[in-house]
Amino acid sequence: MEILVCVKRVPVVGGRIVVTPDGQDVDTRMSGFAISPHEECAVEEAVRITERLGGTVTVLTLGPAEAEAQLRDALALGAGRAVLLEAGAAEWGPLATAAAIAAEARTGPGSGAGGYDLLLFGNEAADTGGYQVGVRVAHELGLPCATGIKELEVAEGTARARREYQGSREEYELPLPAVITVKEGINLPRYPSLPGRLRAKRAEIERRSPAERPEGLRKLGLRVPAAGRQQAQVLGTGAEAVPALVDLLAELGVLP
Amino acid sequence: MTALCLAELGPDGAVTDASLRALTFARGLADGEFAAVVFGDAAGVPGETLAGYGVTGAYVVEPGSVPGYAPVAWARVLAGLAAELGADVVTAAATDRGSEVMAHLGAQAAVPVAANCTAAQRSGPGTWRLTRQRWAGLLLEDAELAAEPALLTVAADAVAAAAAAAPAALAVHVHEPELADGDLRVRAGESPAGAGGASLASARVVVGGGRGVGGPDGFAPLEELAEALGGVLGVSRVVTGEGWRPHRQQVGQTGTRITPELYLACGISGAIQHMAGCQGARHIVAINTDPGAPIMSRAGYAVIGDLHEVIPALLAAIRA
Ligand SMILES: Cc1cc2nc3c(=O)[nH]c(=O)nc-3n(C[C@H](O)[C@H](O)[C@H](O)COP(=O)(O)OP(=O)(O)OC[C@H]3O[C@@H](n4cnc5c(N)ncnc54)[C@H](O)[C@@H]3O)c2cc1C
Ligand SMILES: Nc1ncnc2c1ncn2[C@@H]1O[C@H](COP(=O)(O)O)[C@@H](O)[C@H]1O
Numbered sequence: 374m375e376i377l378v379c380v381k382r383v384p385v386v387g388g389r390i391v392v393t394p395d396g397q398d399v400d401t402r403m404s405g406f407a408i409s410p411h412e413e414c415a416v417e418e419a420v421r422i423t424e425r426l427g428g429t430v431t432v433l434t435l436g437p438a439e440a441e442a443q444l445r446d447a448l449a450l451g452a453g454r455a456v457l458l459e460a461g462a463a464e465w466g467p468l469a470t471a472a473a474i475a476a477e478a479r480t481g482p483g484s485g486a487g488g489y490d491l492l493l494f495g496n497e498a499a500d501t502g503g504y505q506v507g508v509r510v511a512h513e514l515g516l517p518c519a520t521g522i523k524e525l526e527v528a529e530g531t532a533r534a535r536r537e538y539q540g541s542r543e544e545y546e547l548p549l550p551a552v553i554t555v556k557e558g559i560n561l562p563r564y565p566s567l568p569g570r571l572r573a574k575r576a577e578i579e580r581r582s583p584a585e586r587p588e589g590l591r592k593l594g595l596r597v598p599a600a601g602r603q604q605a606q607v608l609g610t611g612a613e614a615v616p617a618l619v620d621l622l623a624e625l626g627v628l629p
Numbered sequence: 630m631t632a633l634c635l636a637e638l639g640p641d642g643a644v645t646d647a648s649l650r651a652l653t654f655a656r657g658l659a660d661g662e663f664a665a666v667v668f669g670d671a672a673g674v675p676g677e678t679l680a681g682y683g684v685t686g687a688y689v690v691e692p693g694s695v696p697g698y699a700p701v702a703w704a705r706v707l708a709g710l711a712a713e714l715g716a717d718v719v720t721a722a723a724t725d726r727g728s729e730v731m732a733h734l735g736a737q738a739a740v741p742v743a744a745n746c747t748a749a750q751r752s753g754p755g756t757w758r759l760t761r762q763r764w765a766g767l768l769l770e771d772a773e774l775a776a777e778p779a780l781l782t783v784a785a786d787a788v789a790a791a792a793a794a795a796p797a798a799l800a801v802h803v804h805e806p807e808l809a810d811g812d813l814r815v816r817a818g819e820s821p822a823g824a825g826g827a828s829l830a831s832a833r834v835v836v837g838g839g840r841g842v843g844g845p846d847g848f849a850p851l852e853e854l855a856e857a858l859g860g861v862l863g864v865s866r867v868v869t870g871e872g873w874r875p876h877r878q879q880v881g882q883t884g885t886r887i888t889p890e891l892y893l894a895c896g897i898s899g900a901i902q903h904m905a906g907c908q909g910a911r912h913i914v915a916i917n918t919d920p921g922a923p924i925m926s927r928a929g930y931a932v933i934g935d936l937h938e939v940i941p942a943l944l945a946a947i948r949a
Pocket of ligand 1: 384385386387409410499838839840841842864865866867868879880881882883884885895896897898899900901902903906916917918919922934935936937
């Protein structure tokens with residue numbers, strides 16, 4: 374089973390998001406970076422599948438040269454091969470990102486339309502949240518696609534994918550090769566092992582430089598919404614606060 | 630200007646809340662024909678609701694044409710109708726289905742999709758100024774969109790659902806779409822879901838537990854309290870990441886968005902990704918040992934203290 378997992382490097386923001394003075398980017402001087410959470414689960418899912426069925430997990434990211442760190446994180450979790458599509462510092466839109474990913478996928482080791490038996494994505498990237506790159510790649514490659522998946526069973530030739538929607542369970546049966554976008558909760562990613570980390574450190578990273586293409590949705594600027602920041606009214610300290618808390622719950626109408 | 634909106638129906642046959650908000654948003658963009666697409670039996674079309682929301686034309690796609698949920702086919706239907714009606718803008722609620730269908734529509738036509746919009750305005754022929762959410766609403770992007778038609782999904786909290794000042798004269802059409810080969814290849818098989826997620830999203834009271842609970846065995850009193858208040862347990866990502874509780878109980882950006890009357894957040898620091906899931910809570914009360922925790926500037930009320938001491942005392946007081 375040849376599996377491609379597409380991961381995005383996103384800032385790890387803590388207490389609040391700060392925008393750079395020019396209003397164009399998130400200020401990341403104080404933050405680290407990580408693989409966007411849904412995609413970390415996609416890597417774990419892919420590794421579990423190949424542990425069962427054999428094959429290789431290829432992890433791919435499109436981003437700045439520094440995104441190499443996220444590829445190494447994925448290699449440490451068990452991916453076998455890593456490809457960096459160098460896009461420089463600028464943010465690429467979903468159409469350009471999907472086109473570059475699809476072009477790279479076609480050169481994959483498998484014989485099928487997309488070069489892989491299975492292509493895994495996150496349902497949406499944590500930062501820009503476009504909700505579309507996986508679907509666009511599926512169209513470029515002419516592959517079936519399911520999104521928002523929280524349970525996946527893969528056998529030779531087919532994938533059974535499930536999600537919940539408005540209180541009912543949806544199940545999709547897809548012939549492979551297929552594109553599946555997953556959500557956090559599909560599994561609990563492992564911690565990288567020490568040998569995994571050592572292997573990841575030494576692994577070779579394949580690099581390419583795709584060309585960007587302009588798109589119809591253009592960012593003008595970013596801003597933090599004017600949230601109703603307030604200071605909590607302190608009801609008291611420790612168990613002594615309980616009578617005041619009970620009064621409050623009564624006032625809110627939530628006491629039995 | 631013609632607007633087209635996907636109106637999703639719930640299991641009860643009524644237009645879902647999310648789609649009512651999307652209709653409200655889309656009505657603000659239309660100033661001519663306002664069309665809605667409904668998948669279901671013509672006999673069951675919620676015509677009164679659609680007319681009330683200002684829809685002038687409802688296009689009903691019956692199960693005979695498209696059986697159930699099939700994302701590519703739904704997108705093909707929207708594309709066909711958009712072309713037929715000359716729609717300037719096509720919208721759907723930013724639900725799992727709405728987002729997926731719009732992504733397919735954008736991919737089929739190789740045009741952009743603006744996800745999770747909170748505002749949109751036409752700025753010229755085929756150009757739009759819009760605001761969309763990033764980071765699950767923690768950050769807003771002002772953007773310019775050049776596309777015909779404009780494809781937008783509507784963020785959950787963009788607008789409140791509101792009927793039009795006066796109902797529209799609604800024409801209901803049974804629409805027989807032209808599908809391409811393979812459009813029905815991916816279809817949802819539906820069955821009732823087990824317990825979990827759904828009740829968290831709609832619970833009236835949520836008792837939240839975070840790292841401060843200390844371990845997998847610490848949640849019993851929180852569950853007891855939730856039960857006593859007729860609510861459910863919700864947890865932070867640290868808790869699910871440690872494997873203390875299942876992910877379906879997670880509140881936040883990558884978990885469930887909750888909308889309770891009361892969210893009692895215990896041992897939760899108030900990281901923005903967590904708070905992204907409880908912006909819809911009416912009241913937030915924090916129990917935390919640290920008076921400087923970020924949650925103190927997001928909660929309405931707080932108890933400074935050890936949750937292992939406060940919660941049993943609270944339970945005892947409620948039961949007394
Ligand atoms: C892209 C992305 C998406 C994310 N999505 C989510 C999400 O969906 N949901 C989510 O929750 N997080 C999410 N996170 C993680 C988030 O950033 C935080 O790491 C997480 O919410 C912290 O959980 P916590 O509050 O339980 O733990 P901590 O931040 O460690 O806070 C523990 C709190 O408990 C208090 N405490 C300790 N002991 C006690 C005690 N005995 N009594 C009372 N209080 C005590 C401490 O003072 C502290 O405030 C996401 C992160 C990223 C990067
Ligand atoms: N720059 C990128 N590099 C690799 N994968 C990406 C990139 N951007 C998006 N993706 C993948 O596409 C998914 C959906 O992204 P989006 O449509 O931007 O929300 C993400 O969860 C990733 O799996």
